Amino acid sequence: MSANQRERDTSEVRSRPHHTVTRWHEMVTVSPVMHELFELVRRVSRTTASVLIRGESGTGKELVAHAIHQLSDRASGPFRAVNCATFTPELLASELFGHVRGAFTGAVRDRRGLFELADGGTLFLDEIAEIPLPIQAQLLRVLQEKTFVPVGGTEPVHVDVRIVAATHKSLRREVERRRFRADLMYRIRVVPLFLPPLRSRPGDVEALIWHFIDELNEAYGRRVDGISDQALKAMLAHDWPGNVRELHNVLEYAFAVGQGGTIHICDLTPELRGEGPVQGLDARPMTALDLERKRILDALSQANGRKGQAAEMLGLSRSTLWRKMREHQLS
Ligand SMILES: Nc1ncnc2c1ncn2[C@@H]1O[C@H](COP(=O)(O)OP(=O)(O)OP(=O)(O)O)[C@@H](O)[C@H]1O
Numbered sequence: 001m002s003a004n005q006r007e008r009d010t011s012e013v014r015s016r017p018h019h020t021v022t023r024w025h026e027m028v029t030v031s032p033v034m035h036e037l038f039e040l041v042r043r044v045s046r047t048t049a050s051v052l053i054r055g056e057s058g059t060g061k062e063l064v065a066h067a068i069h070q071l072s073d074r075a076s077g078p079f080r081a082v083n084c085a086t087f088t089p090e091l092l093a094s095e096l097f098g099h100v101r102g103a104f105t106g107a108v109r110d111r112r113g114l115f116e117l118a119d120g121g122t123l124f125l126d127e128i129a130e131i132p133l134p135i136q137a138q139l140l141r142v143l144q145e146k147t148f149v150p151v152g153g154t155e156p157v158h159v160d161v162r163i164v165a166a167t168h169k170s171l172r173r174e175v176e177r178r179r180f181r182a183d184l185m186y187r188i189r190v191v192p193l194f195l196p197p198l199r200s201r202p203g204d205v206e207a208l209i210w211h212f213i214d215e216l217n218e219a220y221g222r223r224v225d226g227i228s229d230q231a232l233k234a235m236l237a238h239d240w241p242g243n244v245r246e247l248h249n250v251l252e253y254a255f256a257v258g259q260g261g262t263i264h265i266c267d268l269t270p271e272l273r274g275e276g277p278v279q280g281l282d283a284r285p286m287t288a289l290d291l292e293r294k295r296i297l298d299a300l301s302q303a304n305g306r307k308g309q310a311a312e313m314l315g316l317s318r319s320t321l322w323r324k325m326r327e328h329q330l331s
C-alpha cells in the first residue's frame with residue numbers, strides 16, 4: 001500500500017461509538033431481533049425439544065447450537081458438530097453411526113460414530129437438508145427409538161443425544177420436492193429458530209467491526225483505534241452475503257495489508273472498495289447466481305485452486321464453498 005494511496009483517503013477518522021453492546025455466548029450484538037432470539041434460545045435450552053436453526057451462511061448458527069448445549073442440563077456432556085454436506089452418503093453413515101470391522105473396504109477396525117461420541121450430550125447436524133434419504137430413515141429411528149445399528153453391524157446401540165440441526169434451505173420445500181422426509185422434518189423442527197442475516201440487524205455491522213478490531217489488535221499486537229469515514233461508509237453500505245464471517249475476514253484483510261492506527265478505504269478488499277466485477281455495456285445483465293459463480297471462480301483462480309484459501313477470501317466456510325461449488329457444478 002503506497003503512502004500515496006493512503007493520503008487519498010482524507011476523510012474524517014471515526015472512533016468507537018459509546019453504545020452498549022451485548023456479548024452473549026460469543027455472540028456480539030446491539031440488535032433487538034437478536035435479543036429476542038437469545039431469549040428464545042434460553043427458553044428452549046431448558047427443554048429437550050429438537051431445534052432447527054435457519055439462517056444464511058456465516059450468521060452464527062454454530063454459535064447458537066453451542067449456546068443451546070451450554071445452557072442445557074447436558075452442558076457437562078459432549079458437544080459434537082458435523083456438516084452433513086461434506087460427506088458422501090457412505091461416509092456420512094459411518095460418521096454418524098460408526099461401523100464395524102470389515103463393513104466395507106478399508107474398515108479395518110470398529111469405529112464409533114458421532115451418536116455414540118455425543119451420548120449424554122448434544123449433536124449439531126449442520127446442513128441437515130443435504131442428508132440422503134436412506135440416512136434420513138436411520139436418523140428418524142434414533143430420534144424415535146434412541147437406537148441405531150452401526151454400518152455393517154447387527155446389534156442396536158442405545159444412546160441419549162439431543163439433536164440441534166441447521167440449514168440454509170426451507171425444509172418444507174425440500175419435503176415438497178421429495179428430497180426430505182416429512183416425518184423427519186416434524187421430528188427435528190419442533191422449535192424453529194431464525195437467525196437474521198447481518199444486513200437486517202441494524203447497528204450490528206458497526207458493533208462487530210469494533211469487536212473484531214479488539215480481537216485483531218490483540219492477535220496482531222496493533223493499536224487500531226479509528227476507521228476513516230469513507231471506509232466505515234463502505235462497510236455500512238455493503239450487504240454482507242457472507243454475514244459475520246465475511247465481516248471478520250474483511251477486517252483481517254485490513255489488518256494484514258494496512259498499517260498504523262486507522263483503517264482506510266484502501267485497506268479494504270476490492271469488493272468493498274467498489275472494484276467488483278465489471279460488465280460490458282452490451283452484456284446480458286448478470287443474475288445474482290452468475291455473480292456468485294463468477295466470484296467463486298475468481299477466488300479459486302486467485303487461490304490457485306486451494307479451496308480453503310478461496311473460502312477465506314469469499315468469507316465462506318469451507319463446507320459452504322464446497323456446497324456452492326456443487327450447486328454451480330464446479331468440480
Ligand atoms: N454475533 C456474532 N458475534 C461475534 N462473532 C460471530 C457472531 N456470529 C458469528 N460469529 C463468528 O462468525 C463466524 C461464523 O459463525 P458460524 O460458524 O456460527 O456461522 P454459521 O451460520 O454456522 O455459518 P455456515 O452456514 O457457513 O456454517 C464464526 O467465526 C463465529 O465465531
Ligand SMILES: [Mg+2]
Nearest residue numbers: 061062126317
Ligand atoms: Mg456452520
